[in-house]
Each structure stands twice: as C-alpha cells, then as structure tokens.
Amino acid sequence: MTSIVSDAPIPATGLTLLAQEALPLLYQHRLMATSQLHQLLTPHTRRPVYLLRQLNLLRTLRLVDATSHRNGRMGRGELLWYITPRGVEVVERAGEVTARAYRISPEAAVSQLQQHTLAVVDTGVAFTRWARALGDECDPLDWQPELAHRIRDGAGDDAFLIPDSVLRYTRSTEDGRRQLLTFFVEVDRATMNVARLGKKLTAYARYAGYVPQSLPGRAAGSGVREAWRERYPAFPRLLIVFAGASVRTVQNRVNDLRALAAADARVSRTSTLTVGATTLELLRVHGPFAPIVTPIVGDPVPTDILVRGPGQ
Known part of the structure; x- marks a missing residue:
C-alpha cells in the first residue's frame, strides 16, 4: 500500500511537547513499553490515553514504530516502541542527546534481546521514580545503555567493557x-x-586499573593516569540487578558471585571497585537507599546502593 506520508523532514515544532520528549527517550533506550513511557512521561495520569495518541501520531509520521510484547509480561497486547531511521534523523538534528551508532531493527525488537532490554529500562525507571519521590534527580535520559569503555591491558581477550547501562x-x-553518584549497572x-x-x-577490575599507553612523543609516566578518570570524577559503583528470577536462584547466584570474587585477586584486592547486588523488585518496592544490596566483596551485610559497611 502506498504511504500518504511525505518523506520530507518533520520539524520539531510540528510535534507536541510530549511527542518531542518521547523521541529522544526511544532513541537512547531503544525499546520501551507503553507502561514504561507512561511512568516516565505522564506519571500524573491514571491511563496513558494522551500518550498513546501522541505515539500513534509519531507512528503515522513514520518517526517511530511498535511491536507486540513477546510474552505479555506487562499486560496482554501492550506495545513496545522503537525509533525509526526517520526518527533518528529528527533526534540527531536536534542535538539534545549523545549520538549513538546503534540502531534497533524491527527484527531485533522481537528477538530474544527484548526481555533484557526492557529489564534494563525497568531498572532506570525504578531509579527515576524514587528520585522523584525523594526529591533527588535521575531524569529519563540520565542512564545510557551499552557505553563502550576501552581496555587494552593485555590481561584479557576483551578490548572493551560494555555495561548494560551507565x-x-x-x-x-x-x-x-x-x-x-554514577553506577555501572548490569542486569x-x-x-x-x-x-x-x-x-x-574481572573486566571491571581490569578497567579500574587500566592506564593507556603514552601517546607518541610523550614520555612514559608524564601525566598518564587511569582511563576512567577522563570520564568520571570517581570510579562508578557496580550494581548488579537480578530480574525475573526466584529468591532462591538470586541467593545462589549472589553466593556464587561472592565466591568467584573472593577467588579472583584482581577483584577482591581492587579497592577502587565497589560491587553490590540486588533485585529489581527490591529496588522498586523499597528504593535505592534501603538495605536492599548485598556486597559482593567483603562482609555480606545488606546495605544500600552506596554499598557501605555497617561501620561506615
């Protein structure tokens, strides 16, 4: 069927404010359920009626597209939204978010990656909702998925560390x-x-100590420091968030991770690296500053996302 929509660029001024806010979210987070967009963009409304109207307008303009949820976890028939190449052009022209090379395709939107992508977004949504409740700040664009961090220390096969989100x-x-506060988040x-x-x-421990080689013409050791210091004021805490697993499975995995960390001197002796584990459900219900986090290194006494011991 021939489309009646022009291929001419859509000016941002031709969209409502809500539509303009939705586009960069879909650009950055790649795949989002209607309920997730509702919690972030229109939390003051009981039902996302107006939001859906705007999303469908964006779909008519071929700026976004949608697919059905793979297993109905969030409700039967709920749509998952993603940005199209045409929408990418509009967002990048506006220059409001960091340009990313990754693009989600219609095939990827319905692939097995769907559940993991949604769980990463769920984690960010939980932080944003609690920040609003506590008077803190964690806006819908304050977490970025899969940012690459170079590691070329010769100690492992991986040249890049790619957290699920920062x-x-x-x-x-x-x-x-x-x-x-900055967190590396692994879901x-x-x-x-x-x-x-x-x-x-181990990869995070490698990155914590990774010092790039000196540039040509620069003497070794002259102002060269850990690579992470060029990006972060302090080394981000690593937060492992378990989603969709039973309490027993989570406990077993936490115990196994603690054993692996204790056996790996690079992890257990890297003072820069702070690691804690929790569940998405605990984060949603109790918030980030409740004792919901189990440290992976050291005393396993529950703490908050700052991963501080009882005496700190």
Whole structure:
C-alpha cells in the first residue's frame, strides 16, 4: 500500500511537547513499553490515553514504530516502541542527546534481546521514580545503555567493557549537600552461566586499573593516569540487578558471585571497585537507599546502593 506520508523532514515544532520528549527517550533506550513511557512521561495520569495518541501520531509520521510484547509480561497486547531511521534523523538534528551508532531493527525488537532490554529500562525507571519521590534527580535520559569503555591491558581477550547501562543519580543529603553518584549497572535475568557474570567482574577490575599507553612523543609516566578518570570524577559503583528470577536462584547466584570474587585477586584486592547486588523488585518496592544490596566483596551485610559497611 502506498504511504500518504511525505518523506520530507518533520520539524520539531510540528510535534507536541510530549511527542518531542518521547523521541529522544526511544532513541537512547531503544525499546520501551507503553507502561514504561507512561511512568516516565505522564506519571500524573491514571491511563496513558494522551500518550498513546501522541505515539500513534509519531507512528503515522513514520518517526517511530511498535511491536507486540513477546510474552505479555506487562499486560496482554501492550506495545513496545522503537525509533525509526526517520526518527533518528529528527533526534540527531536536534542535538539534545549523545549520538549513538546503534540502531534497533524491527527484527531485533522481537528477538530474544527484548526481555533484557526492557529489564534494563525497568531498572532506570525504578531509579527515576524514587528520585522523584525523594526529591533527588535521575531524569529519563540520565542512564545510557551499552557505553563502550576501552581496555587494552593485555590481561584479557576483551578490548572493551560494555555495561548494560551507565546511570547517573544526584542525591540531596539531609545536611543540604549534593551527592553526584554514577553506577555501572548490569542486569542479570539468570539466563547465563554465573561464570560469565564473574568474568564481567574481572573486566571491571581490569578497567579500574587500566592506564593507556603514552601517546607518541610523550614520555612514559608524564601525566598518564587511569582511563576512567577522563570520564568520571570517581570510579562508578557496580550494581548488579537480578530480574525475573526466584529468591532462591538470586541467593545462589549472589553466593556464587561472592565466591568467584573472593577467588579472583584482581577483584577482591581492587579497592577502587565497589560491587553490590540486588533485585529489581527490591529496588522498586523499597528504593535505592534501603538495605536492599548485598556486597559482593567483603562482609555480606545488606546495605544500600552506596554499598557501605555497617561501620561506615
């Protein structure tokens, strides 16, 4: 059937404010359920009627497209939305978000990656909702999926560390200070062998100590420091979030991870690396500053996302 929609660029001023807000979210987070968009963009409404109207308008303009949820976890018939190449052009022309090379295809939107992508978004949504409730800041664009971090230390096969997301959270403390927090987030749905997750711990430890080689013409050791310092004011805490697994499965995986970390000197002796594990359900219900996190290194006493021991 021939489309009646022109291929001419759509000016941002021709879209409602809500539609303009939805486009960069879909660009950055790649695949989002209607309910996730509702929680982030129109949390003040009981039902996403107006939101769906705007999403369908964007779909008519061929700026976004949608597919059905693969297993109906969030409700039968709920749509999952993703941006089209035409929508990408509009977002990148606006320059409001960091340009990304990754594009989701209609095939990827219905693939086995669907559940993991949605779980990563669910984690970000939980942080955003709690930030609003606590008077903190974690906006819908404050977490970025799959940012590559180069590691070329000769100690492993992987040249890049790619977290599921890098999440930034600004906390307002009781004494009026502002605490800028950054997290590497790994979402685990218990679909991979725990040894693979253990290898990721090693990769984070490698990145914590990775110092790039000196540039040509620069003397060795002259101002060269760890690569992460060029991107972060402090090394991000690593938060492992389990999603969709039973309590027993999560406990077993936490115990296994703690054993793997204890056996890996690079992980257990890297003071820069702080690792904690929790579940998506605990994060949703109790919030990030409740004792919902089990440290992976050291005393397993539950703490919050700052992963502090009882005496700290």
